Amino acid sequence: MRNVVAAAVAAAFAIPAFAQAPASPPPAWHQGKPPAQSESTLHPFAPHMTGRSAKDLPLDTLKVPAGFKVEVYAEGIPEARSLALGDKGTVFVSNRIAKNVYAIVSSGGKREVKQILKGLNSPNGLTFSKGTLYVAERDKITAYEGIEGKLDNPGEGKVVAENLDPDKQPGHFWKYLAMGPDGKLYFNHGSPQNITMPTYIQAAILRVDPKTGVVENFAQGVRNSVGFDWNPKTKHLWFTEHGRDWLGDDSPSDELNVATRAGQHFGFPYCHQGDTLDPEYGKQRSCKEFTPPALKLGGHVAPLGMKFYNGKMFPAEYQGNILIARHGSWNRTVKQGYDVMRVVVDGDKVVKQEPFVTGFLQNDRADPPMWGRPVDLLVMKDGSVLFSDDYNGIVYRVSYSRK
């Protein structure tokens, strides 16, 4: 008995001593940088936390296809991230680094921006369903029922799921959130670092039944997905995914994936872009084990929000297309992305992709190379499309007219 106690005491002391050993964990984005890249000064870009005024920005450099128009829908929403649309037309906007949720309210031709929630823990994920706004913070998902009737006092909300960041991971801890056709809330749980072996809850897309609070693992091997939507024809989940960093400008490609059922594995950290084994974790593995992407989107383009277009305003050939917001590259010597892409699909197959909104990228070798960064998309009831820009704190509107 005494020996058992002594062993337990020794173990208790051993843990803190061991924990001190690795003194300097690199930042999550810096982790996994090979010696060949040690001189690289590439670094992520931070948004203007105080936002920038639309009048000071080169809006006239934005390009859209003939017949389309892009304009500012709302500004003064610092670090505007995810978008959600209320039944009564309220547009909800989230933050990732900052801590607030905003509402854009339109009445009598006037638009007003209100801060409705504050002091949240990285509240990146937003989705609206049947009168309720769901907000995904770093560690929990909360339901705000009947929120459009009480924007000035939404209350505390009701916790749907919690303990979603048990390891307090250093990177990719912000969540995207969407309501599935099965009535379950889908959210990502990213890889804690650039390239590392995830736990069972990490590098995954999870779902929770808001009625029971039970969380399930839906898709594995997903490094980080910050945008997904369901194909209205096949009902399958499509999602964007960021590939790992520090393997060069063009490798690996970021991905657009489709999950045809629960339980698929999309490759991380073993296999990237469906055909490239990781130099470390891919040893003795095969890419054939994993579900390949539906489309390679390009190296480090950082695809975020994606939506199937089902509105009535755009030309008929846009029906069922996917629009993808590409936040733009940092881990690349020649920058790319910073745009909205159009992807034409047939069922669960990609037919083609082409640029839809461009012009944010000014100089692909400058630091910073861009003046704005698209984040998330929203199809409005009139068929126009909104997209957010966290770099400036602006929401834009894209509309179409035959004239």
Place this chain on the structure above:
Amino acid sequence: MTRIARSAAAATVALCLFSGAALAADAEAGKAKAAVCAACHGNDGNSTDPAVPTLAGQPAQAIATQLFQFREGNRQNPQMTPMAANLSNADMNNIAEYFSGLKAAPPKHQTSAANAELGPQLTKKFNCTQCHGPKLLGQQHIPRIAGQQPEYLRAQLKGFKASTRADLDGNMTSAAQALTDKDIDVLVDYLAGLGG
């Protein structure tokens, strides 16, 4: 008459170029708001107090980001928290634009010969130059640390190491974990004496 017209045209062009340069924010409006800052940060944004940072020559985004951090309560300081409490985002951008446009004075601090040699080794070893730039002049949201006031630098590095100093993206908290007290002494002495 022709000459007058031409110089008027030249003046218009000059005006456009100037307003182009001041695209992001209104430095004049910022100057008016910044009058109260001078008591601690110096008349021209060059602090003479070793514990108070110099703002002159800082990247505008770095200044606006820190004002935001104070207002939001992420970074706390008895002097700065109330200063930032009532500033709008536009005020912060304007103040940042004003200080960013001022010239950083050559540092008064004299780095020891030993630390002048050790300093560049440490700024490479601890990845300072990766984000703060090869000359440590800062960029975008990342502050200039060359020529910064020594006790201010020391307090920030110790705060990051103790995870008590607010950090936008976790990079400094992470970078500071490996620093010993001796490393901090060397870095502070080196950086505080480093000219632009």
